[in-house]
Amino acid sequence: MIEITGVTKQFKNETAIDYSDLTFEDGKSYMLLGASGCGKSTLLNMIAGVLPPETGEIRINGRVMNTMSQKEKDRFRIQKIGYIFQDFKLIPEMTVMDNIDILRLEGVDTSGAAALLERLGIASQKNKKIKHLSGGQKQRVAIARALVKKPEIILADEPTGNLNYAIGEQVIQELLGVSEGKTLIAVTHDDRLAKYFDCVIDMNEVTGGRYDVESAGEKHA
């Protein structure tokens, strides 16, 4: 279970986001909808331990993320969290398998990669370099890399952002298929995909959008 309590995040450009308290239950899929800048990706980054919140607490299965050391956060992220990035975060000059095998640097067992690629329909591409793949194929590789370590939590930031609707829909279905039984939090602005998720959260309502720190008094008045 992921509990978000009293979390705020301030940015260098003097804007900030206040999050209402949220809870994500184990084994369910969540879709975070909302306009750009409302704090969807920031929330995912804070859950993953990539960004620290200014105030409040992010508790995952009883462990408070923002009190962990960087080393503990790294261990937690590599063991418990599968993160799928909007821009894939793959090394273009390396092959599909190398991009997955990179996790072995941290001792992750990637023996299930072939089966996962098979399930995602890109097994034949496993020895191809990322730069030679289409956007849909890259997204599938990113999904395979996130899931090969069998994480408890899957975070997907705009997993269909670079894809057309048809392919995006297919990728979402595949993602839901392979992440069955795990907690999935996906950020998207395409509400047509909402039907595939257990819960849909409107982040505009959760945060009220981003506001200037200087006018914070007016907002909260």
Place this chain on the structure above:
Amino acid sequence: MLKFSLKNMLIKKVQVILIIFSIVISAGVAVLAYNTAQQVSEGITSTAGYYSAIIGPAGSKTQLAMNTMYFTDAPLGTIPFKVVSELQQDTRVTEAIPFAMADSYNGYACVGTSSAFLAEKPLREGEMFRDDASLSVVLGYSVAKTCRVSVGDQIFTSHSAGEEHKTPLTVVGILDQTHSVYDNVVFTQLKTIWDLHEDGHEHEEEEDHDEHEEHDHAEMNGMVCAVLVRTQNPSFAMTLVSDYDGRIETDRDGDSFTLQAIEPMDTVRGVLEEANNTKYIVFILCAIILVMNIIIISIITLLNMYHSAKEISLMRLIGIGMRRINLLYIIQNSIIGVVSVVLAFLISRLCLTFMSDYVATMGVVLNLTKVYPLEIVILVAVFAISVLPTVICTTVMARKDGISD
């Protein structure tokens, strides 16, 4: 980790090749220059220390020393053989070896002497020539190898004018490799030189050659170019030099000869002092090349790391710890460092073989297997320099956590 490092290096092969090339050039030049300078210096000094005094005709001290000990340059002239006999009777002298150099074989100097001259040089093949015989030769290792001559073969030496003598010489022995000037010389009895020039004299009379050359050949009979002397102690060498230097001798024809006596170590030391200035200039140039390359290597590595920042950020995002990333880049640069240093060493040895031919003309044969401690220090320093910028970069990145927003 190693496999991933190699794959990552393969991706950046152009950068990797550039870095290796840069390191190989800098380290190779530094090691080669140091090794050559040291071996030349040591080769010259060790040979000079073997004899206490050299007695020869008046003229340049350096030329007398270089000709008799390193077989370079032309002899200063001749002195009567009776000087050798006199020195052999001298109680201060333990060894007086005659030395005559007049001919060559395929460009290699031919030296007429006694077997005592080669007493401490082991034979690889055959036997030492007998002093009471004539027309037999013992070849230096490189001469036999280069000219593909074996024991029992006959060779024809040439006079300095370039004409080949008609009388063949029989190869009776081949010296073991000494990595010294001896590898490049043909040794024979003094009598052989005299006999050949007696023939040559007759031959050239037939050919109606100029009078001056005939006179030279006639002079070789009963003459030597120098006498190499070992004394019982260094003070005897000083008194011997004092006795013989400037002395005038006459031969059986009544011709007079002014003698010159030198202590070879003093003469060579003087030459080396001048050569040392050149050696220091070479070292300074090497140091400049090395410093410039350190800067180049550091810049290339820093640029490499800058380009790798995205890759590092990516690895951090998927949860790979900074320690692992540090290790990954340190392994990569260590591989580059090791490969470069090994290549630099091998290339320096390869260049040494080419240098060896050049240095041999100065009378020194380079030992390709000789490695000096400072060479190891240079190579280790270059290796450290190739890894250090990465360690600094990744440490700085580790402090900043390496994750880009």
